[in-house]
Amino acid sequence: MTIVTAPLSGQAIGLASVPDPVFAGAMVGPGTAIDPVREPGAAVSPVDGVVVSLHPHAFVVVDAEGHGVLTHLGIDTVQLNGAGFDLLVNKGDTVTRGQEVVRWNPAAVEAAGKSPICPVVALEATPDSLADLRESGEVASGDALFSWQ
Numbered sequence: 672m673t674i675v676t677a678p679l680s681g682q683a684i685g686l687a688s689v690p691d692p693v694f695a696g697a698m699v700g701p702g703t704a705i706d707p708v709r710e711p712g713a714a715v716s717p718v719d720g721v722v723v724s725l726h727p728h729a730f731v732v733v734d735a736e737g738h739g740v741l742t743h744l745g746i747d748t749v750q751l752n753g754a755g756f757d758l759l760v761n762k763g764d765t766v767t768r769g770q771e772v773v774r775w776n777p778a779a780v781e782a783a784g785k786s787p788i789c790p791v792v793a794l795e796a797t798p799d800s801l802a803d804l805r806e807s808g809e810v811a812s813g814d815a816l817f818s819w820q
Contacts (some may be wrong), residue, residue: 685806
């Protein structure tokens with residue numbers, strides 16, 4: 672079983688509240704989302720594993736069980752072309768849970784007209800494979816978001 676932890680602090684809101692139909696409809700996969708605190712900081716790895724995909728606005732870490740977890744920093748943030756995002760690891764790196772992956776500022780994303788809401792998605796998972804899903808309340812970086820069977 673994989674425990675997926677919060678890559679950043681904020682309010683858990685659930686995928687249905689994400690202002691993007693692809694995430695809200697769980698087309699990418701099931702999971703939850705975090706409305707982050709509006710201060711500069713780093714998104715951290717939600718699991719121990721290997722960084723298999725890395726963009727300024729999103730990253731995927733695959734754990735030893737083959738579970739890929741997508742952390743997407745904001746909505747439509749790909750349109751910012753990396754401005755305001757600082758990569759702290761490289762694709763192919765092995766990371767540990769809680770290790771800083773991307774430094775960013777949710778307030779700057781919001782000021783640029785984008786939503787800073789961050790989906791955290793279990794890739795290629797079925798909704799019934801997730802348990803203890805956090806969809807409300809305050810979460811701190813490192814708190815459990817869901818478990819993945």
